[in-house]
Amino acid sequence: MRRHATRRAHAAPEEPGDRPRLAVLIPAHNEQERISAAIDGLWEQTRRPDLIVVVTDNCTDDTAGVAAAHGAQVFPTRGDIHNGIAMVVATTLVAAGVAVFKLVQTGSAEAVAGPFVW
Incomplete structure (x- = not known):
């Protein structure tokens, strides 16, 4: 029996299990016009x-809604002025052995992704 019967259209293809898992974290506030790109x-x-x-x-x-439509998992928050939820998500992924990168400057032509450092 297959582990996952269906996969998201955007999901990374199955590859050998020896490669590191990779996640990208995008903290966002009113990015509807830019998040899809x-x-x-x-x-x-x-x-x-x-x-x-x-x-x-x-x-x-x-x-x-836009982020979810483009294949991202979304964690909506209210009043999280210090990005605590994003920190918890990133820390949990790192603890599970996933390499986490944070994307910043979604509104610029040169978005930057770097290793998880808060």
């Missing part, structure tokens, strides 16, 4: 992430 760009990389997590905080637009 950032997520799609990550899925188009040669080494696609296994997981893209968008942590939205106090969004008054449809950032969460």
Whole structure:
């Protein structure tokens, strides 16, 4: 029996289990107009992430809906002024052996992804 009967359309293809798992964390606030390009760009990389997590905080637009529609897992929050939820998600992934990168500057032409450092 297969481990997963169905996979998301954007999910990374199955590869040998010896490669490190990779996740990208995107803290976002009212990024509805830009988040889809950032997520799609990550899925188009040669080494696609296994997981893209968008942590939205106090969004008054449809950032969460757009992110989910583009294959990201979304954690909506309210009042998380110090990005505590994003920190918990990242720390949990790191503890599970996943390499985590944080994407910043989703609104610029040159988004930056770096190793998880808060």
